[in-house]
Amino acid sequence: MIKKQLEADIKAKLLGELKIRFTENMHRHPDLCWSEIESRIVARPTKLWSLQEMERTGGQPDVAGVDEKTGEFIFCDFAAESPKGRRSLCYDLEALESRKEHKPKHNAVDLASEMGIEILNEAQYRDLQKLENFDSKTSSWLKTPSEIRQQGGAIFGDFRYTRVFIYHNGAQSYYAARGFRGRLLV
DSSP states (O other): OOOOOHHHHHHHHHHHHHHHHHHHHHGSSTTTTHHHHHHHHHHHHHHHHHHHHHHHOOEEEEEEEOOOOTTTTTEEOOOOSSSSOOOSSSSSSSHHHOOOOOOOOHHHHHHHHHHEEOOOOOHHHHHHHHHSSOOOOSSEEEEOOOOHHTTTTEEEEEEEEEEEEEEETTTOOOOOTTTEEEEOOO
């Protein structure tokens, strides 16, 4: 079982990095206050652990806003390209198991679950792209509607030619330049 608690020094370092990123990027969350966010993170150690996983895998998490339904803060990956520590993954376990050879080490859906985060859906990905442009050289798997997944496909997005594109691919495919972006409510 994975220990979802952070040592004091790792916790302090992560909170410092998150505060700096938050402060340096106020255009992402102009009406929010770091002290309120920090107190909520500190009170939820498993969420802090998930933020560390986002950071460890290259996601550069930051606050993207507040969930209108729950009032929770929305953390998303703000790395310019799909997080390096989450690339070369097929979409889900079914896709991974369907590969006869050259299997990747993992799949996006299960890795996100292990990290305690959600893969962005198409609407969330488009909303994130309104804050800044992401994935101009990479692409990111997106939470795929069941009717597409049942037919063997999965969707992914990227940013090219000044616009967001959403495409499809076989869920079993994987590429060195495709990962996934996560979302965490705190």
